[in-house]
Amino acid sequence: MASSSNFGPVQNEKYEEPSSFLYVGPLVHCVEFGQIAINDDGLIAVKNGKICAIDSRANLKQVALKHGISEENFHFLKYGEFLMPGLIDTHIHAPQYPNAGLGYEKSLMGWLDDCTFPIEAKYSDKKFAEQVYNSVVKKTLANGTTTACYFATIHLIGSIVLSESVKKHGQRALIGKVNMNANHPDFYGETLEESLKDTEAFINAIHSLKQNALIKPVITPRFAISCDMELMKKLGEMAKKYDVHIQTHVSENIDEVEFVKTLFPNSKNYTDVYDSAGLLTNKTILAHGVYLTDEEIKTIAEHSSAVSHCPTSNVCLKSGICHVRKLLNNGVKVGLGTDIAGGYSPSIVEVMKGAISASINLSFMKGEEECVLNFQEVFYLATLGGAKALNMDDKIGNLEVGKEFDALVINLTEKPSDIDILMPLDTMKLVQKFIYLGDDRNVKKVYVSGQLVKEI
Ligand code: GUN
Ligand code: FE
Secondary structure (H helix, E strand, C coil): CCCCCECCCCCCCCCCCCCEEEEEEEEEEEEECCEEEEEEEEEEEEECCEEEEEEEHHHHHHHHHHHCCCHHHEEECCCCEEEEECEEEEEEEHHHHHHCCCCCCCCHHHHHHHHHHHHHHHHHCHHHHHHHHHHHHHHHHHCCEEEEEEECCCCHHHHHHHHHHHHHHCCEEEEECEECCCCCCCCCCCCHHHHHHHHHHHHHHHHHCCCCCCEEEEEEECCCCCCCHHHHHHHHHHHHHHCCEEEEEECCCHHHHHHHHHHCCCCCCHHHHHHHCCCCCCCEEEEECCCCCHHHHHHHHHCCCEEEECHHHHHHCCCCCCCHHHHHHCCCEEEECCCECCECCCCHHHHHHHHHHHHHHHHHHHCCHHHCCCHHHHHHHHCHHHHHHCCCCCCCCCCCCCCECCEEEEECCCCCCCCCCCCCCCHHHHHHHHHHHCCHHHEEEEEECCEEEEEC
């Protein structure tokens, strides 16, 4: 993937943006699953980071007057450009970024032991953590990820370093210090007491970053194999006490599912392990869910928990293919995740393509055409679906008055780019081109909460 992004000054990566401005041109977003709504003559006005008006070009003067927006803060999109909501990565391991693209000879359990735990162990080193975390945050923002739900490592200081990088570059994020007190290698693990103490300290550290409302802590038991029941129950209580999100992995790989059965013989299934620990809430994100049974899907839906679909990872690690349509039909919230470094790419655009491709392969395997996801559906999963999965759709996910201005200006005509527009295309077709052929070179501007955080 080519990179041609420029970032602002090092001491403050955010550009100085006037407190109010507006855009005129095609507005693209989802209100409902599977439907992309386009307003070609749209107008969107922003004040103090929030969308204060959605209107049309014809009403430019009135809107500007009403919201006190001066002419120098009018932006007009040209042909080949459109404005869309920021992309949401519901599952990404920031410390694994150096391993992206590597180690896919292995499957999940071998890959964790040989590739993943060794790299994660390095994040006791603050300098290394700073270097990698700055890179991953810059790279995901360059690709249009305005909100990321990150796993850090077991290290308290390293996890705080990630939150500092996120803050410095102006991304919106959920960040979790990982919990691991069971079945871990000697060089990478913690006791129950350390795990609880550092998790609580991390939550307090994030909550005391008062000037940054963009970052939330998320309780992060790695998966049922890495945490004993006592720890998981105590983490469930902590999530309740602080009213914070929870994230973990579920039913990603067949060997993993079998191992969980042997560790928790009294549980009905993998999901039930988390249910009995009190870890399933309306703010829980479960990564993968490839091998969930109908009973588990029902349990997840009843708790309003979400699944993060990570198709590029599921292919790289040869885990399997998640039946996204079945989850959605049963009322489970679904977002998309890069799952770096299980997935090779930091780009949610790449994951959109991966989700379409995985769904088509699943339809061949099952002989069920219904499995296929189209470009409108994956666009929803990457935006409003992700916001719902993170239980943040009151703030982000689409372009509605009152929501935060987390948005991208997409350009398909400027070079360098993989896209050639050789005949007139309507905006829906431009969106389709972006999903199939687009990359960070087409992400011209990125806004988080009204702040410009990338401009080419
Ligand atoms: N299951 C437990 N830990 C991990 C991880 O780091 N990546 C993936 N893909 N699955 C996991
Ligand atoms: Fe993961």
